[in-house]
Amino acid sequence: MKTAKYLVPDDYMADPAVHVFNGKLYIYPSHDWESGKPENDNGDHFDMKDYHVFSTDDIENGGLTDHGVVLDIKDILWAGRQLWDCDVACKNGRYYMYFPLKDKTDIFRIGVAIADKPEGPFIPQSDPVKGSYSIDPCVLEEKGEYYMYFGGLWGGQLQRYRDNKALESAAFPADNEPAIPSRVVKLGSTMLEFAEEPRPVIILDKDGKPLTHGDNKRRFFEASWMHKYNGKFYFSYSTGDTHLLCYAIGDNPYGPFTYQGVILTPVVGWTTHHAIVEYKEKWYLFHHDCVPSNDITWLRSLKVIELEYNADGTIKTIDGGGILR
Numbered sequence: 156m157k158t159a160k161y162l163v164p165d166d167y168m169a170d171p172a173v174h175v176f177n178g179k180l181y182i183y184p185s186h187d188w189e190s191g192k193p194e195n196d197n198g199d200h201f202d203m204k205d206y207h208v209f210s211t212d213d214i215e216n217g218g219l220t221d222h223g224v225v226l227d228i229k230d231i232l233w234a235g236r237q238l239w240d241c242d243v244a245c246k247n248g249r250y251y252m253y254f255p256l257k258d259k260t261d262i263f264r265i266g267v268a269i270a271d272k273p274e275g276p277f278i279p280q281s282d283p284v285k286g287s288y289s290i291d292p293c294v295l296e297e298k299g300e301y302y303m304y305f306g307g308l309w310g311g312q313l314q315r316y317r318d319n320k321a322l323e324s325a326a327f328p329a330d331n332e333p334a335i336p337s338r339v340v341k342l343g344s345t346m347l348e349f350a351e352e353p354r355p356v357i358i359l360d361k362d363g364k365p366l367t368h369g370d371n372k373r374r375f376f377e378a379s380w381m382h383k384y385n386g387k388f389y390f391s392y393s394t395g396d397t398h399l400l401c402y403a404i405g406d407n408p409y410g411p412f413t414y415q416g417v418i419l420t421p422v423v424g425w426t427t428h429h430a431i432v433e434y435k436e437k438w439y440l441f442h443h444d445c446v447p448s449n450d451i452t453w454l455r456s457l458k459v460i461e462l463e464y465n466a467d468g469t470i471k472t473i474d475g476g477g478i479l480r
């Protein structure tokens with residue numbers, strides 16, 4: 156599949172998390188819709204209220220099965236608003252969906268919902284994960300342990316925290332100071348709590364120096380994803396206001412990670428977000444853009460394209476088809 160194809164042409168789906176469970180590909184997207192909320196830097200226009208799950212065993216030629224609404228905001232006791240990018244992990248035959256949601260005080264927390272099958276339905280816990288904050292959780296399983304990566308700037312509220320504590324008010328570093336990092340945390344054995352304090356995900360340049368806040372074509376903004384290739388850990392993410400999907404490579408789940416390059420150049424639309432997964436001996440980049448909605452930023456459409464590596468393990472950059480804004 157050398158050219159990207161749209162996966163759900165009759166609805167707006169974004170922020171794909173994708174995994175292989177029981178031999179099939181399962182896609183867990185955000186579900187965009189037109190709620191009428193005005194666009195602002197806080198992301199109020201991303202006003203999602205439920206999740207669908209999709210599956211397929213033939214991503215090259217087949218259609219997707221839509222398993223319908225598997226979690227609805229009205230069933231989450233602590234819900235305020237905005238169900239953003241989720242991810243799902245499997246442990247001992249149970250499926251745990253991690254989702255960011257603003258609570259009733261408009262603070263993003265990360266919740267968990269549980270299912271017996273990868274296609275749900277997912278039953279939410281009555282409280283968010285203790286100590287959780289910000290957005291965009293993604294979960295890596297490594298040697299029987301589960302690591303959650305999370306965080307996002309601006310509307311994702313990560314600038315409101317330092318050392319896992321809420322600040323009096325949001326604060327950004329100076330341009331020459333280290334960038335605000337994504338976070339990584341090992342999950343506890345129940346999968347319902349953190350086993351430790353979240354740690355910073357440090358991204359270094361080739362000289363071993365942490366990327367700076369002013370380096371906004373390379374520094375982390377949101378949309379963490381983690382995959383393994385040839386024994387290395389590939390941490391990938393969006394640069395937000397420069398609209399790139401980038402990646403950095405490390406030797407273990409905690410990093411540090413060394414910046415490598417761009418996976419996807421800007422798409423049509425403000426946000427860019429992705430999942431990278433191997434299926435039937437090919438690698439795929441799942442992502443989204445706003446071409447079908449004529450560039451309405453909050454109405455995004457799911458896409459997939461094959462992803463290729465060079466012999467040295469670097470990723471071949473894919474053209475997103477958008478313009479640098």
Ligand code: FUB
Pocket residue numbers: 169170185201239240290291307377378426427428
């Ligand atoms: O879908 C809302 C937000 O937009 C996600 O959480 C971000 O990653 C960006 O895609």
